[in-house]
Amino acid sequence: MKSIKPLWRISVATTAEAEDAVSEMLSAVVGAPPVAYFHLESQTSHVSVFVEEANFEPWMVRTDLAAGLARIKRCGLNTGTARVQVAKIRREDWAESWKRHFKPIEIWIKGRGPQDRLAGGRSLLVKPSWCRRKPARNQAVVILDPGLSFGTGQHPTTWFCLQQLLRFIKPGETPSFLDLGTGSGILAIAAAKLGYSPVAALDFDREAVRVAGENARKNGVTQQLRLASGDVAKLPLRPARQFDLVCANLISTLLVAERRRIVKQVKRGGCLVLAGVLAAEFSKVQRAYADLELELRSSRKENEWRSGVFCFI
Secondary structure (H helix, E strand, O other): OOOOOOEEEEEEEEOOOOHHHHHHHHHHHHOOOOEEEEEOOOOEEEEEEEEEOOOOOHHHHHHHHHHHHHHHHHOOOOOOOOEEEEEEEOHHHHHHHHHHHOOOEEEOOOOOOHHHHHOOOOEEEEEOOOOOOOOOOOEEEEEOOOOOOOOOOOOHHHHHHHHHHHHHOOOOOOOOEEEEOOOOOHHHHHHHHHOOOOEEEEEOOHHHHHHHHHHHHHOOOOOOEEEEEOOHHHOOOOOOOOEEEEEEEOOHHHHHHOHHHHHOOEEEEEEEEEEEEEHHHHHHHHHHHHOOOEEEEEEEEEOOEEEEEEEEO
16 A cells, blocks of 8 residues: 655744745745745744655755845844744644634625625635535635645735725626736636636746636636736736736735836726735835826735725826
């Protein structure tokens, strides 16, 4: 009988502010894509990679991670405790640990609460496949399981984007949607479930596109969205199609550098959601888009992150 190899879990406890930087660093050191979850009670981000048993020394990984965390700190990011753990775990333990961490989450329009959902207000339920919870009336369901790579959209900036998907669509309308930096595909899948059409999603990472495609298949929406691997820096300045709503959940440097290409994807009368921006950098992003005749209509700051909705003046 073939034995099942154990997994190595290499994880770093950090802050929401440093989550993206730690994810990039951890992926570079270990050579595997990261998965992250945010613990609401402790306000701590846990970034991990899982790899099959391999020839590496735990002390070398710890040394490389310590050096990487030091570089992140020198860049001015608060890494929190930055506690590193390297442990061998059974696959059964790995699977059960995700069931403890990932509970169903609900998203509704800001300012509304459970009473609106019970009254039939549109909302989203994001849950793992093992959860038996049934949706409320008019509640769209997104099935998203954590895996050995990519997360489940619990980051504050993703929450903001999901809320805007709910806010933008009106009864009887089918607006179009573009997701730049799709990751797990959660925004594109949610848009398809809510009735957006057409739905397109782009990511620079081919593995992210593969995972997003698999998640779309699990949700039964592969025919309703178009996934592609591509670079935001190569978006056409004269696109064949523009979209009513565009979400760009990207780092601020990319949002600023490629603002003209990003804006060209938005229809006149449409809106652009910019997320994944550190609060300290948001004003710079806002000024850059104001130069292109987009004004900030609404925004939200949560922890170290700020996101905003921009519309044409």
